[in-house]
Amino acid sequence: MSRLRIFEEEHPDQPVVVARTLEEISRELQPIGVAFERWDAAQQVKAGDAPEAIMAAYKADIDRLVADRGFRTVDVVSIAPDNPNRAEMRKKFLDEHFHKEDEVRFFVDGSGLFTLHVDGRVYEMLCEAGDLIAVPDGMTHWFDMGPDPSFVAIRFFTEPDGWVGHFTGTDIAQRFPRFEVGQARDA
Ligand SMILES: CSCCC(=O)/C(O)=C/O
Ligand SMILES: [Fe+2]
Numbered sequence: 001m002s003r004l005r006i007f008e009e010e011h012p013d014q015p016v017v018v019a020r021t022l023e024e025i026s027r028e029l030q031p032i033g034v035a036f037e038r039w040d041a042a043q044q045v046k047a048g049d050a051p052e053a054i055m056a057a058y059k060a061d062i063d064r065l066v067a068d069r070g071f072r073t074v075d076v077v078s079i080a081p082d083n084p085n086r087a088e089m090r091k092k093f094l095d096e097h098f099h100k101e102d103e104v105r106f107f108v109d110g111s112g113l114f115t116l117h118v119d120g121r122v123y124e125m126l127c128e129a130g131d132l133i134a135v136p137d138g139m140t141h142w143f144d145m146g147p148d149p150s151f152v153a154i155r156f157f158t159e160p161d162g163w164v165g166h167f168t169g170t171d172i173a174q175r176f177p178r179f180e181v182g183q184a185r186d187a
């Protein structure tokens with residue numbers, strides 16, 4: 001189940017807000033400029049399906065978002081728990097960074113943990129299948145796919161290098177919860 005937890009940055013042990021419904025999550029994220037949506041598939045798709053089939057299942061929402069936000073590229077990224085490069089892939093976005101364009105990701109299957117650092121607060125968003133998150137350009141954040149990653153996500157880009165992370169060099173990500181085994185199931 002999708003879950004947003006908000007922490008004061010000095011208190012990683014105690015969330016001050018826990019939100020689970022679309023309405024609650026959107027209400028908490030909207031003031032910091034983060035969009036959160038839930039999309040329904042036109043036809044059922046799952047991990048392992050062809051990217052074209054996955055994009056076709058969400059065509060109406062993809063087209064709307066591309067028209068609204070001017071994205072130039074849309075792709076599908078998949079990672080399974082047996083991927084031999086999973087540790088390296090996990091490490092890539094584990095530390096605090098930002099991008100020079102909005103980071104917009106839709107989770108088709110599986111889950112991942114986006115954590116945003118904004119104005120002294122930390123917003124930990126456990127994204128699950130059906131969730132779209134749009135993190136504004138320049139917003140500091142990190143992403144944990146966990147030790148046994150499992151997700152399929154649609155990514156939206158404006159520039160070819162839009163995915164490049166600019167790292168802040170802080171250690172804040174190490175002080176906050178990681179994506180634990182079973183977290184998605186237990187949330
Ligand atoms: C669901 S893809 C997440 C990886 C990524 O592109 C990123 O920038 C995380 O912060
Ligand atoms: Fe990122």
Ligand code: NI
Pocket residue numbers: 010011012013014
């Ligand atoms: Ni404390």
